[in-house]
Amino acid sequence: MNKNIVAYGEIMMRLEVPDNLLLRQAENLKYSFTGTGVNITGLLAQFGYNSSLISAVPDNSIGSSAIGAIRRLGIHSDLIIKNNDNLGMYFLEKGFGNRPSNVTYTNRQHSSFNTTDISKYDLIQSLKGVDILHICGITLAMNQLTRDNIMKLVKAAKEKNIKVVFDCNFRASLWGENGNQRAKPFYETILSQADIVIMSEKDAIQTLGLSTNHQTKEGQLEELLPIVAQKFNINKIAGTIRTVQDSTHNTIKGYLYSNENMYYSKIYDVNILDRIGTGDAYTCGIIHGELSSMAPQDIVSFSTASCVLAHTISGDTPLFDTDDIIKIINNEKNDIER
Incomplete structure (x- = not known):
């Protein structure tokens, strides 16, 4: 296929409680390395694309293990640097029946990725020959450093005519109080640069502040997405x-x-x-x-x-x-x- 995809995102450790147990019941956990950027570049590698991840991991054996894990997925690790000494983690309790699954994050704000300035990466090399850059709204929510990093990365990508894919992925728990209002200006900035956007009707209503009288999701999407596409000049908007x-x-x-x-x-x-x-x-x-x-x-x-x-x-x-x-x-x- 000879197409190159790059994602900017955090590599995290997933700690899964086995057998649908609660965390308070478990005596052992199964760990793996994950993250939105890992998922995107990992699956696209299975499709046959050249995929790479711009990220940072701890400068220790955990970081080495994380890099080894993504290499096994077929993801190129050339753009991953070792910096600082923390890895973000989340604990997963799988739901059953009427009990939903539960995710608990730890250590994210202090992780190597979320404390590494974009200047540590060689952006000219990172974006060389790239066709698609993937950005996730979860990274946008982490802190001001990662928000600044994204803005600089997207600006560099657009200067090289690289298509930007932005997944809104709004997480209220990460943005905190008045999260939608805090997120809105950053979302609008990215949307104005994005070519393809993954967005729900909730993103349009709650984060962008649009309104609709339609009761069905289909009706809401059919009214709101054309407004978003026209305002921000977006080629494609999709979701489920x-x-x-x-x-x-x-x-x-x-x-x-x-x-x-x-x-x-x-x-x-x-x-x-x-x-x-x-x-x-x-x-x-x-x-x-x-x-x-x-x-x-x-x-x-x-x-x-x-x-x-x-x-x-x-x-x-x-x-x-x-x-x-x-x-x-x-x-x-x-x-x-x-």
């Missing part, structure tokens, strides 16, 4: 409509606004093995569709199938290729493939 039945059963429908038209996928009934990282799988589908010059309807169908398939993979980073996604689109169901 998720209906939660319980912690292991959802329905999912993808949408894509492109060239003043709205496109939807069919509705999928989803049984959930692992929920985290599935939105990133959807984003990867959008990026692949863009780089492959797919028609809009094909992009949203492919992206939604990618999201659906990710629910069946244990761990944050989905591990499948484009042929596996095509099987989901074609509704192929096999007992055992031999």
